[in-house]
Amino acid sequence: KAGVTQTPRYLIKTRGQQVTLSCSPISGHRSVSWYQQTPGQGLQFLFEYFSETQRNKGNFPGRFSGRQFSNSRSEMNVSTLELGDSALYLCASSLGSLGNEQFFGPGTRLTVL
Amino acid sequence: DQQVKQNSPSLSVQEGRISILNCDYTNSMFDYFLWYKKYPAEGPTFLISISSIKDKNEDGRFTVFLNKSAKHLSLHIVPSQPGDSAVYFCAASNSNTGNQFYFGTGTSLTVIP
Numbered sequence: 001k002a003g004v005t006q007t008p009r010y011l012i013k014t015r016g017q018q019v020t021l022s023c024s025p026i027s028g029h030r031s032v033s034w035y036q037q038t039p040g041q042g043l044q045f046l047f048e049y050f051s052e053t054q055r056n057k058g059n060f061p062g063r064f065s066g067r068q069f070s071n072s073r074s075e076m077n078v079s080t081l082e083l084g085d086s087a088l089y090l091c092a093s094s095l096g097s098l099g100n101e102q103f104f105g106p107g108t109r110l111t112v113l
Numbered sequence: 114d115q116q117v118k119q120n121s122p123s124l125s126v127q128e129g130r131i132s133i134l135n136c137d138y139t140n141s142m143f144d145y146f147l148w149y150k151k152y153p154a155e156g157p158t159f160l161i162s163i164s165s166i167k168d169k170n171e172d173g174r175f176t177v178f179l180n181k182s183a184k185h186l187s188l189h190i191v192p193s194q195p196g197d198s199a200v201y202f203c204a205a206s207n208s209n210t211g212n213q214f215y216f217g218t219g220t221s222l223t224v225i226p
Contacts, residue, residue, distance in 0.1 A: 004156070031212050043157075043202065043216035056213040090156050094212055101147055102212060104156035 002027065004093050004105035012111045018079040021108045025072050025093030031055070032074040033102060034066060037088040049074050050096050078110075086112045116140050117205050119217035127225050132190040134220050136203035139184065143205040147214065148177060148188045150199045157202060161188070164208070193224045 005024045013019050025032050033056075034046040045058040049068035066076045072093075078085055088109050092102035118137045126132045134148075144165035149157035163170040163177045163186065170177050176189045190197055200221045204214040 033212050033214070035216075042218040043204075045213050045215065048212050050211065055211040058213070092156075092212075096212075100212070101159050101162050102214065103159055104149075106154075106156045 004091060004103055006089075006091050006105040006108050008108060009106065010109045010111075012113065013081050014113050015081055015083060017081050018077065019081060019110060021076045021078075021089055021091075021110075023074045023076070023091030023093075023105060025074070025091075026103055028095070029093035029103075030072055030096035031094045031100075031102075032068055032072065033092045033094075034074070034076050035090045035092065036060075037090055037107070038086075043090065046076065081112045083112050086110060115218070116143075117203060117215045117217045119201075119203060119220050121220050122218070123221040123223070125223045125225060126193045128195055129192045132188075132193045132197065132222055132224070134188040134190075134201050134203075134222065136186045136188075136217050137184060138186075138205050138215075140205070140207070140215075141184070142207040142209075143215075145206050145208040146177070146179065146186055147204045148175075149202045149204065150197075151202060151219070152199050160201075190222075193222075195224045195226050198222055198224050 031050045033048040035043045048056040068074045088107045090107045092104045094100040094102045148160040151157040179186045200219045204216045206214045
């Protein structure tokens with residue numbers, strides 16, 4: 001079974017631009033969660049989507065948004081990029097019922113200049 | 114507010130000996146816990162999980178112990194192997210609200226041959 005895939009793997013943007021990251025979950029998984037990993041903060045939860053609906057949201061500004069499609073694929077968008085948004089963005093999928101382990105993709109490394 | 118803490122940033126162990134990685138949490142509503150291993154430039158790899166109805170779960174060389182009264186869990190690796198050298202993260206969630214996981218900041222394990 002194919003794992004979680006994320007595209008692109010690397011991105012370089014400048015301040016003020018916007019970016020869209022994509023995540024394809026494991027086949028059959030209906031929940032997709034997004035995390036931001038930075039050296040100082042570790043993994044911080046952004047949001048979770050389940051059946052095209054946002055089920056949980058972390059403490060990030062409104063510049064961070066996401067959506068999920070009917071095939072469970074998910075996108076995350078960051079608008080008006082700031083230098084501090086430079087991070088590894090990780091997507092994780094799970095079956096979706098409560099109390100299931102999450103499986104992570106390789107991440108998208110975003111660098112904001 | 115760090116709800117999940119891994120107070121040891123690093124740990125070194127001789128090959129063949131036991132590695133014990135510790136994790137503390139503050140939220141008594143957490144009832145589902147995961148451990149992940151992470152290599153540089155890769156997403157976290159799921160290792161083992163435990164729910165609050167258990168106090169121990171084993172999978173091969175990996176055993177997770179949960180002490181709910183102390184809000185403490187630990188991961189035991191026996192015997193430790195050089196390939197186990199990686200950063201280990203614990204994560205916790207309230208499974209009644211979905212898959213919003215709170216991660217510790219990680220412990221870097223080095224297994225010395």
